Amino acid sequence: MTSQTTPQEQDYPLSPVPMDQRKSLWSMGFVLLGFTFFTATMWAGGSVGVAFDFSTMLLVLGTGNLLLGIYAAILGYIAAKTGLNTALMSRFTFGEIGSKLSDIILGFTQIGWYAWGTATMAILLVKLTGLPESWTTPLMVLFGFGFCVTAFVGYRGLELLSRFAVPAMIILVAVSMTIATSDAGGLSGLLAITPSEDMTVAAAITLVFGTFVSGGTQATNWTRFARSGKTAVIATLLAFFLGNGLMTLIGAFGALVYQQADIVDIMVAQGLATLGILMLFLNLWTTQDNTVYNFAVAGCNMLRTRRRKLVTVGGAAIGTALAVLGMYEWLIPFLVLLGTFIPPIGGVIMASYFIGYKRQYPDLAQTKLPAFNVPGLAAYVIGSAAAYTSPWIAPIIGVVVAGASFGLVLLISDGVRERRAQVMGTV
Template sequence: MTTEPTPKEQDYPLSPVPMDQRKSVWSMGLVLLGFTFFTATMWAGGSVGVAFDFSTMLMVLAVGNLLLGLYAAGLGYIAAKTGLNTALMSRFTFGELGSKLSDFILGFTQIGWYAWGTATMAILLVKLTGMPEGMTTPLMVLFGFAFCVTAFIGYQGLEWLSRVAVPAMIILVAVSMSIATSDAGGLSGLLAITPTNEMSVAAAITLVFGTFVSGGTQATNWTRFAKSGKTAVIATLLAFFLGNGLMTLIGALGALVYQQADIVDIMVAQGLATLGILMLFLNLWTTQDNTVYNFAVAGCNLIRTRRRKSVTIAGAAIGTVLAVLGMYEWLIPFLVLLGTFIPPIGGVIMASYFVGYKRQYPDLTTVTLPAFNFPGLAAYAIGSAAAYTSPWIAPIVGVLVAALSYSIILVVSEAVRERKAQVMGAI
């Protein structure tokens, strides 16, 4: 006879993290830095790097990553105060059944990125080492399941890997950036480089903010382990402003100096092929395990099970199948599109917590929630529509419009209820 695993064994997928299990700012900072050290983020930086002069590029990267950091920190603060992740917060915001919408969107996006990372590792390893093309599929299967080992262990596994990988990646990046600056002729050489492409500042900020906003929305899976709201905010800003900012800066510098945005191609151009392979492996592993962990947490809420480890393996299997089938090639445009519809989820959650619940969620184990929270769902739909049609910074528009819409709907609904009560009382 099998028994349901305890919450602690599975990293509390359906319940708040108790205070005696909370982590330090350094622990969370390392895990989140490993998550934000992501190859795809460098490509976003590369697109920005060839479109602006050096000083404007730095401004765009700073603004985009600061906005991303503030967005993720807002959700991180709520997670630390409540001990809940985004999937569980969604129950209060969208209802018991309505929250499954956000579970699906967040979970599918993460497993899509997992497929992309698994395929990328296998394809580039074959390319860089000269292995036979026939090795690509077996390597996809190998990496597809190997990358999930630390996620299977849980937060502790993610932290162990990050303690080794993050310092190593920082050193490798520092060496590469130093060589790139030297090859460009120093700071004066970088300042003299003229842009070769065109892009508006708004489009560039959207690209920087939107590429990793899905991860920022689900960073609560780790910030819920924070000892305080302050700890969560510091760790989140460290990762999403500085860490993600560093990744976009590397991509931008590579595009400027070598016309390459990926750190592996940059290191190959610098004669550091072996270090490039190591960087690729560490870079992807520290993101892949976090990604499949995100999928598992969303999946647990979707099907209401505490068996996070089983869902983790299932997620790795799905991602591996997608990679082997070649679906990662057409998944990316769809995943980027989903990036438009993910930020409003965070906007509604923040408005729900601060305005609707006055910074105090009721006990999740005793409260009776409606199947669908229509104000939350309506605000999400309005925010998504605004983001999709906005010519400005779409993800930020989605967050702000969703949060404002929820607050207005809530205030109007309360006013209508009070007016009805007054009328009924007069009768």
């Protein structure tokens, strides 16, 4: 009995999600929206807000978030069709051992976000309440382990928190943006504001896309629970285009009106300090639990263990340690890293599924996969190099080049294999 119930209790970390465990659009939408409602995303919006006029800013935010939504939705569709998350798809794409590369990259980025969110909550709580500075580290430890409680429970815990937190955050955001619009002098006042910083449109779109691309790449951890590909696509677009778009828009509004990108600072300026603290707590918790859940899923694949709950607690411990060591100061270089080296993973997985496997993965449990899938690994390296050296929108270049490279390398490999077989046949 235990062996039958363990995968369900652990949210199927090493196997496809069966159809009788799939979730509705309503359920999935709440979980994904809770994930994308993230304080750090406002930083990207704030940086864009001070660099463009109002209409151009809206165009940049809309384009960046639409591209992010489409990227995440394609991966979400594959996850719903196969019941697999990104970590498990990587076995088909990069090989049994090669997939550990994506586990390390994705796991590291997610635990980095967890550390940043934990540090942010502790530092800002001390700042807003006037607590002694000596409380900062103990609060980091408290939040570091407290935020992981709902992730420890699994999908059900994430959903329950999001059903409460998402509507509350939407209401708080609506109140704040209404006040901001009024303080700016209405729409005419917003249109009259001139940029105070310089940034190219390509750089701005890269920033918006790259800020949450690691989350989009691992949203498959929840879209694999979707009842259909259509459900996964709609829920993902709702979260990453509208939800993430709303967060970047709030940051841009704050930068325009108050010269602040953080929603907490904005609410303090509006006289809503208490609501600001509540907003911060809900905002971070609904992302933190999803983030450490992502780490646990990648960790389970890397270690080949079903003990997701144990890996979750381990991830929380690592994230807490990084927070105490100063992760709060590393955000900007961390974002550059995410936007460059993560999107090519998604690009290769898409190409592998649609081109390599013709939209039909074999049974993972019954299939002997190679230790290293050379076409997949080669395509990832090429895509990452292209993204790193690109003067244009690096994440998009990484996805496109990685996907195209996979198709080309696969074609060449098949040609070499056929030629070798012909030569051996004539010997």
